[in-house]
Amino acid sequence: MMMDDYGIPAEYRDCTLESYPRTLPPALDDSQTPRIAQWFTRIEAGDQPLGLYLYGPVGSGKTGLAAASLRLATEQGYDGWFTTVPRLLQSQRDSFGDRGESPMAYALRIDVLLLDDLGAERPTGWAMEQLDDLIRERVAELRPTIVTSNFTLPEIAERLGARVADRLGGFCEFVHVPGPSLRIPAT
Numbered sequence: 461m462m463m464d465d466y467g468i469p470a471e472y473r474d475c476t477l478e479s480y481p482r483t484l485p486p487a488l489d490d491s492q493t494p495r496i497a498q499w500f501t502r503i504e505a506g507d508q509p510l511g512l513y514l515y516g517p518v519g520s521g522k523t524g525l526a527a528a529s530l531r532l533a534t535e536q537g538y539d540g541w542f543t544t545v546p547r548l549l550q551s552q553r554d555s556f557g558d559r560g561e562s563p564m565a566y567a568l569r570i571d572v573l574l575l576d577d578l579g580a581e582r583p584t585g586w587a588m589e590q591l592d593d594l595i596r597e598r599v600a601e602l603r604p605t606i607v608t609s610n611f612t613l614p615e616i617a618e619r620l621g622a623r624v625a626d627r628l629g630g631f632c633e634f635v636h637v638p639g640p641s642l643r644i645p646a647t
């Protein structure tokens with residue numbers, strides 16, 4: 461699969477941890493950004509956790525921060541892929557019968573995967589199985605994975621099952637990215 465800029469959408473290509481808007485209260489707590497900034501540095505040093513889970517309300521800047529984290533990894537020479545969970549599942553469905561590597565196979569093996577919007581997919585049995593497989597495999601193979609979600613881990617457990625949530629729980633560093641939405645101009 462060929463990837464233009466690791467699949468990062470144009471809206472997020474210039475997002476860095478430094479460009480995260482901090483002037484709008486309540487910005488992400490100052491103690492939180494270093495945890496995001498150091499996440500990949502620590503992995504390179506052989507440390508855990510290998511997962512980074514950014515959660516919070518709509519528009520709080522999770523995807524921008526996640527794209528910035530993915531960028532830190534690709535700047536170190538790692539191969540990365542940004543995909544939203546609904547789009548990954550849709551393209552996997554659409555790829556049935558195609559020759560070549562499926563989107564899910566690519567997601568399983570890429571060095572660093574950014575799964576944007578976990579919980580935004582329709583929680584069908586098939587979707588739950590696919591995500592269960594993907595997360596189990598990436599955890600088992602110790603592959604760095606960034607997840608963003610509007611849902612807390614207990615809410616993910618309700619939506620996608622205890623297995624997915626339990627694996628993520630043991631694998632990820634959790635960072636809460638609070639609102640308000642950065643998409644609404646402050647008045």
Ligand SMILES: Nc1ncnc2c1ncn2[C@@H]1O[C@H](COP(=O)(O)OP(=O)(O)OP(=O)(O)O)[C@@H](O)[C@H]1O
Pocket residue numbers: 471472474475476477478479480481516517518519520521522523524525528577608609610642643
């Ligand atoms: N690090 C950043 N630097 C500059 N702008 C950013 C950064 N992160 C986010 N933004 C901007 O803030 C807006 C909202 O951010 P983002 O899309 O990341 O929110 P989100 O938390 O992922 O929302 P949702 O829950 O709807 O997915 C976007 O317009 C984005 O471009």
Ligand SMILES: [Mg+2]
Pocket residue numbers: 522523524576577608
């Ligand atoms: Mg987002």
